[in-house]
Amino acid sequence: MSDTILEAQRAPTGIRSLSMQQALNAALSDAMALDPRVLVFGEDVGALGGVFRVTDALQSRFGESRVFDTPLAESGIIGTAVGLAMAGWRPVPEIQFDGFAFPAFDQIVCQLARMNYRSRGALPMPVTVRVPSFGGIRAPEHHGESLEAYFAHVPGLKVVSPSNPHQAYHLLRYAIAEPDPVIFLEPKARYWNPGEVTQEPGALEGAVIARPGRHATLVAWGAMVARCCQVAELAAEDGVELEVLDLRWLKPIDEPALAESIGRTGRAVIVHEAPLSGGLGGELAALISQLCFGRLKAPVERVTGFDVPYPAGDLEDEHIPDVDRILFGVRRVLEYGRG
Amino acid sequence: MSDTILEAQRAPTGIRSLSMQQALNAALSDAMALDPRVLVFGEDVGALGGVFRVTDALQSRFGESRVFDTPLAESGIIGTAVGLAMAGWRPVPEIQFDGFAFPAFDQIVCQLARMNYRSRGALPMPVTVRVPSFGGIRAPEHHGESLEAYFAHVPGLKVVSPSNPHQAYHLLRYAIAEPDPVIFLEPKARYWNPGEVTQEPGALEGAVIARPGRHATLVAWGAMVARCCQVAELAAEDGVELEVLDLRWLKPIDEPALAESIGRTGRAVIVHEAPLSGGLGGELAALISQLCFGRLKAPVERVTGFDVPYPAGDLEDEHIPDVDRILFGVRRVLEYGRG
Amino acid sequence: MTTPMPDPSGAPVDDDLLRRAYALMVVTRALDTSAVTWQRQGLLPAYPPLRGQEAAQVGSVLGADLTSDLLFPTYRELGVAVAADVDLVGYFGNHLGHWNGGLYDPVASRLAPIQAVVGGSVLHAVGWALGRALDGENGVAVAYLGDGASSQGDVHEAMNFAAVLEAPVVFFVQNNRWALSVPLHRQVAGESVAARAGGYGIPGLVVDGDDVAAVYRAMRTAVEHARATRQPVVLEAMTYRRGPHATSDDPGRYRSLADEATAGADPIDRLRDRLTASGAADESWFADVDTDATGRIDALHAVLVASSPRPGADLFEHVFVHPTPQLTAQHARWREESDRV
Amino acid sequence: MTTPMPDPSGAPVDDDLLRRAYALMVVTRALDTSAVTWQRQGLLPAYPPLRGQEAAQVGSVLGADLTSDLLFPTYRELGVAVAADVDLVGYFGNHLGHWNGGLYDPVASRLAPIQAVVGGSVLHAVGWALGRALDGENGVAVAYLGDGASSQGDVHEAMNFAAVLEAPVVFFVQNNRWALSVPLHRQVAGESVAARAGGYGIPGLVVDGDDVAAVYRAMRTAVEHARATRQPVVLEAMTYRRGPHATSDDPGRYRSLADEATAGADPIDRLRDRLTASGAADESWFADVDTDATGRIDALHAVLVASSPRPGADLFEHVFVHPTPQLTAQHARWREESDRV
């Protein structure tokens, strides 16, 4: 990752304000310019530039051989990516929406994640699968899924989700440069929020503290990071100082960061959009309970989506953890044991 | 489940010794005899009787309309099951091996699990998906997978795994009678182990204590239950009394049973074949840590498969938790804090 | 292996049927156009217009027998819903964001829930048709799919399963030449989905999808063939997606006006010309149809505007027939926390 | 849309090639037969014999160009490995239970890892072929698949992708009339996989899979067509699975001796007769081939018997190029606990 530089002509000062969608587009463009082996393909990524315009103008810049539309079949997209990687390319396929990763599940789990293993390193899979993910935009069915728990369980995969434009840019560059397959979950609800993207990536492995605090730690990723920061803002008005830990990498999980933060605060609330049962919050709560055993002042709380299919637009605000539900969770960890 | 009776002619005394494979075969046969809407289909379930003979002789008994081979396509099998359920049938499709559930993942997650929801109850899905599962038989790649963490996270699914012939018989009957979709994970390593199957099913919801004890609780399912009982046997020689909790239902998880057992023993070791990270052990450890907060004498231990693809036959005994590794886990919870 | 299929030109089409088709197509067009407006006005979060596919959709429904058959729609099947006389308030429940799949009764309506996975319901049609056949019933399943959907593995599995298991399914392909931004020749190798039927030993038919009479005849023939023989049929209606993929789409990024011009004459105009030429309808009849359509749409609009979201408690309903304790507990906490806010 | 393909009968077959083919087929047969015995003796946990498919497998490899092409096998491709001169100890690494996928070098061997998912590698062939074409290289991918595999959605997606994206792939179907216990007519609607090619606008060829010369000629033609035009080809070799599905299988449960009799003359006998009739080989040459085969097999057997499992630490190697801290920690604990036992 030494060469993670924004292109000079696009960021003469090294700092610019971009939306996450723009930052991702810039990351793809810069990665393709630097490495001629990078390929971008998927449904509607070419002339259209993707339904979220994350691949905007890449085809005109890099040509139809390096940026191309495929037929409408997600298993086909990932299976083709596996073959392209076998031929020495560095594919960055897009799955148009989270819910449409399921048809590709077999190729991801049984092929992409295992080819390096199966071939004992002869056929590495430097593939970054971009997936516009999570809910919050009133989209139709299957357009609001949280996939991290599924993928974080798959041996051979790494999973990451950025929470702001700066991370989006640098983590995508990092993921593309990785020699291992990375599932890159883009929080589509944050595509249009602007933020500063600086030339200096900062550390790209592990978690980051999005907001420091000392009474309890909120653990989140993707769009929930901004929401947790909002919660922390509100809580601060009441004198409660919440730390927000932006996990970023969902596999591997940054265990030292969890131990450090929650070891300090003694209280943790995990926030995710996915359903509670079997969600990544379980893994996290298990790790925290183990790493901070004896130092926890309250059981780890999980404020999550319910154990229900991701609902229609009207009901998504009831489903995704909102400020109030997170505050209730915070209150539970703060008041625990006080009777 | 009031009508869970073994057929008189096959079990005149009401008790018989069967292997799990025989018990499952009897359950299918009895369920089909009792309910003319039950259908069995999948790859090689007809004339062959399934690669494990679980569907042996069903086709000759119930005819080719109710027991039929499909073409070789797992998504097709589950999608067809969804349609058959829409037409009022009660399908019991087989996925030949765990690893081949992945091509059907989309139909399971996005269709089977959601059709009742999507249709607001107009199109219930009383479908039992049988999957010979887990490892331990030196089979080729993709024939030793543990799927419970994937399926237990899916809203709309229930997941169960029997550990002995008696449970296999009665839980399969129960699953088939259920109006909701059930993923039925059969521990193939235990297919040939005999056991008594009695007419009285006993409670079929929730967990059961496979062996009582007071120093620590081993939480397991499928083939790991027998292994944990073996560990308990060994530990007993040293005066350590381990309780073995057979979870059975992996969704919904029996939280009261966890709270009761581990509330009593204060120590828990979760044992599963699936990789550690993101495994169901995370969910369980999270629940235990929460339910027994302040009463745990040691952090919950997880003794599991490693974060590696299920390996070739030669290495599977290194991968699946064995008696020694479980004993190390037990020692960790027993010795915790003793310095 | 292909069983020969009766010649579709043999199925009779009378003026009555054509007038019925015309009225349905006009209602569909008016509703579709209004829905785009409603989306702009913020009533609907998004909407996928079917403009140009009215003949294909209406003709296909008229060719089926809704006393026995079941239709499996995609997300772009408003014309099917109109022709099948589905409760449109319930149908728009999907597009309003009230409930994924719609709020109409799929069993009584003979229309399976709206399906948002491309190719997702095609296998269900196979299973359902097989199930009816196992019951000795005469039902034919109509699986709606697009040119883009034909690329999905599930669609192949469905055609093969239907042929091998003898499930009476009509795979009704609306080949509208576009799958979002991808044109037919970059999507369907060979450029015809019906041409694939031969590979399964089943009949494949191509029809002018903008000629409602032709669609009706072909559909009728296909449905009756499937019913009589339990052999599935692929029926491909050639048409053109005249609007954007959905209200959020910007076709200017990927297709030219020249391409749009290849769509040819509008299917409603074509039918109107035919009815006029044959004397089966006149200006005043057409005006009445328009008035009726406007009236229906205004009435519907009033109901949709007044319709409210489903209560939050609906989140927890119907996940299971027998809910899990976890879900019940989550429901209880949700209620408690909503009350306390 | 189908580009016409040169007539396969045009590709020359000389005696040398036939003798080479014969020797490879004999080695394959002897090895295959031995492997079944080795399984009975407990050396291999399981083995899927290819008996009867020697001509198809050997002919297909001889028709490809291993300086540029890459072969994507299933689990039943020992004859391919033999003909491609793959390190057989490494190949049997898979069947010994040493390592899933085998221990040969897939890149140097021009043989992708053994694939246990039916249809699982067919899309990889498409991606690889596309990748070589993007590099301006001449490589053709040969995707091996069975009649059963043709039912998988992935195979359809692969054929369509290859045709649309212009990936030079030969889909080499060994139609051995059985997929485990399921006969062709309950598996492949229409009963021919090559017949599906037309639906993708690509050439489909059927060949007598037990005639090694015919397979060679057809393969050569298909490979060169794909290479020259970047158009994929479906080549279906009609053969018969003369053995059980695998050593654990019991075909008596699902097929009759009468069915087995339809397999016809053994492909090795056929070639031997041809060589004898043309005078291209005589008894002493055949005897030498047998002796050579026996020698190779004995040598291989000695190595396999002596081969040991991979060390347990291999579990943790190659999961990632950059392992996660969790994996490293698990590896460390595994080592510690193994040492302490």
Ligand SMILES: Cc1ncc(C[n+]2csc(CCOP(=O)(O)OP(=O)(O)O)c2C)c(N)n1
């Ligand atoms: C499995 C899946 N992948 C991707 C999408 C996103 N998507 C929705 S519609 C569409 C194009 C469908 O084209 P076609 O089948 O021709 O139907 P049309 O939109 O033309 O009616 C795409 C890519 C989806 N809904 N489902």
Ligand SMILES: Cc1ncc(C[n+]2csc(CCOP(=O)(O)OP(=O)(O)O)c2C)c(N)n1
């Ligand atoms: C996706 C998948 N489903 C099921 C299986 C189990 N299985 C292994 S081989 C086989 C039959 C394959 O038939 P075919 O493709 O004709 O190849 P053949 O065995 O005849 O060589 C089956 C069902 C599998 N390996 N992969």
Ligand SMILES: [Mg+2]
């Ligand atoms: Mg289309």
Ligand SMILES: [Mg+2]
């Ligand atoms: Mg076969």
